[in-house]
Amino acid sequence: MSKRHLLLLTGLVICCIGSVLFLSKPALHPFFDLSNSGPIGDTIGGITAPIINLVGAILVYISFKAQIAANKVQERAIDGERNRNRQQQNFSSSLKLLELCRKEFDDLTYKSGKNQIxxxxxxxxxxxxxxxTPNSDEVIHKTAYHLSLYASVNKLSMLMKRVSKLEMFKDDKIYLALLIQDFYYYSYGHYYGYLADAVEKRLAMLEKKLKNSVVDVKDLDYLTAESQLTLFRNIFLDLVTNFHELDSQIQEWQNERKN
Structure with missing residues (x-):
């Protein structure tokens, strides 16, 4: 109850008590003589009833107002709890996705020859x-490896975008982004230059082989490999772009935390 409400209620109570005391004493003037107005109790009750009803109405109003304020506080607390749970779930699910990316990368298997794995x-x-390697078509037929590699790169690229967009606690977001950054350096970032150069060279070899050639079964393998490598090049470039954007955001988030 606010100070203003308390003063108002106190004043009304004093008025009720004062009216009873005033009306129950002998009249100071004939104008205030209520002895002919019926029993004194009925007179006092009739006079004070409106005041008491008014006090009751004010108390009901104050209680309703206090209840509304309490409901708003409770709603804010519930919304805050939901928001915290949502941010925690986003962080946990992103961590699981990162672990899946690590597992898929570690499970990449390239078989060369009979026993070399x-x-x-x-x-x-x-x-x-x-x-x-010039004049080596072994890699052309590694469709399963291509698909696994593309899926792994694409998933890591999507995870980088996810961290940037999802709502998380600032410290959790920075921690997760740094883990992703470390994994990128460990996996594809370390081989970025070599891999990009190798893909471009292989595409040049395929283009040279397909140029002015008659399409046969072997050429279809080359066409498939060319389309796969072109797709991989685009996916890999997206990964690198997303990494640089994430790296810039990490620095921005860290600066915000310092300030």
Whole structure:
């Protein structure tokens, strides 16, 4: 109850008590003589009833107003809790997606020859070497590896965009972005120059082989490989672009936290 409401209520109570005391005493003037107006109790009740009803109405109004204020406070608390839960869920789901990206990268498997099997970073290194090797069509037939590699790169690129757009606590967002940054350097960022150069060289080889040639079954393999590598080049360029945007945002978020 506010100070203004308390003063008003106190004044009304004093008026009620004062009216009873005033009306129950002998009249100071014939004008105030109520002895002929019926029983004194009925007279006092009739006079004070409107005041009491008014006090009751004011109390009801004050209680309703206090209840509305309490409801608003409760709604804000519930909205705040929902917002915190949503941000925590966004952070947890993004962490799980990052773990999935790591697992998919480590599970990349490149088979060369009968017994030579490379995984993770080693598979990517072997893939780059095969792309750059002239007169070697082994990499052309690695459709399964291509698909796994493209999916891994695309998923990491989407995760970078996700962190930038999703609502999270600032510290959680910075922490997650730094983890993604470290994984990028560990996986594709370390081989960015080599991989981009190898893809361009292989595309040039394929274009040269397909130029002025008669289309046969082998040429169809070349066409498929060319389209796959072109798609991968575009996806990989998106990944690099998203990484640079994320890197800039990390610096911006860290500066905001310092301020």
């Amino acid at each position: 490379e995984t993770g970073q080693d598979s990517l290194r072997q893939y780059i070497n095969k792309l750059k």
